């Protein structure tokens with residue numbers, strides 16, 4: 001058997017998609033016009049699938065901070081955090097994150113993916129147990145694999161199912177880490193965090209919340225779902241990313257556990273990869289400041305989110321359970337999904353087309369995400385595009 005033979009099924013699936021939706025694999029942002037618009041297939045296109053929730057990727061202060069850092073400190077650190085790759089900016093950002101989240105400690109990682117890989121693989125190991133929500137992100141699943149711990153899934157957003165499993169595992173008398181997300185990345189629904197906290201406390205388990213999509217989006221100060229739900233003190237570890245509301249790239253974990261720093265010495269994804277470049281750290285620090293001070297961005301984000309969610313409901317599309325900056329349209333068949341996605345692109349709107357097995361419940365998804373940076377005109381054009389494709393296709397009405 002040749003080395004690529006195992007990809008035959010994948011190649012066939014790819015071919016089927018390419019035949020039915022020929023631009024799916026060829027999307028290139030040919031020219032970036034702004035945080036919410038790019039040239040795609042030679043046409044100006046509104047970006048309604050990016051996770052640029054606060055629209056900060058084009059903030060002039062963030063860009064200036066990045067340029068200045070590159071001029072002063074170079075384009076890259078060319079080393080791991082553990083060796084030559086910790087610059088004063090990394091340490092300052094860790095201090096600022098700890099302060100913002102009101103926690104004792106913070107660790108900055110090179111991406112959000114690496115943050116989950118690092119934290120999960122270090123916190124739990126063989127003989128210990130991870131209990132994760134079934135809809136958790138791939139980085140959490142991959143962290144579980146690297147951990148070598150026993151992994152159990154509980155039903156999505158079902159604290160009773162979590163409790164049932166904790167009750168069964170209680171007699172094992174080992175460390176159990178429960179893992180959930182703040183806002184789930186596919187359907188944009190919140191975790192029932194207060195109930196999950198109550199259950200994990202009852203059984204003496206630890207809790208890690210990935211606030212990748214909720215940082216800057218939820219909570220009176222933008223600290224995420226734990227803040228909104230009033231349970232920050234009960235969450236042992238908050239993981240997040242700089243690649244969404246902070247408009248850059250990178251990841252972090254904050255915690256009140258005094259031993260958090262030990263993760264730095266035990267975590268392969270921390271030790272064996274280069275640290276973030278100075279420009280990324282500088283723009284992230286600036287973005288964090290803006291997240292704190294420019295509260296009108298969060299307000300604008302939610303106005304846009306509520307508007308699109310309402311519009312989708314009016315058009316009778318099947319959307320997620322609650323309004324959120326992630327508005328996911330559920331479609332049963334690939335044919336409809338391809339037709340709608342292509343139609344939206346022709347109308348100058350890019351959204352994410354997500355196909356099973358990457359989706360919950362085996363549905364196809366048109367996953368839209370709105371930004372505080374979307375202007376009223378852009379929001380109107382997104383709504384018009386959905387109205388147009390709704391009329392153009394024979395998609396069955398949602399029930």
Ligand SMILES: Cc1ncc(COP(=O)(O)O)c(C=O)c1O
Pocket residue numbers: 111112113114116137139181185210212213241242243244249250251
């Ligand atoms: C819930 C969740 N966690 C972690 C990540 C990884 O973050 P990053 O893309 O910044 O590496 C993502 C990315 O989409 C995510 O949705």
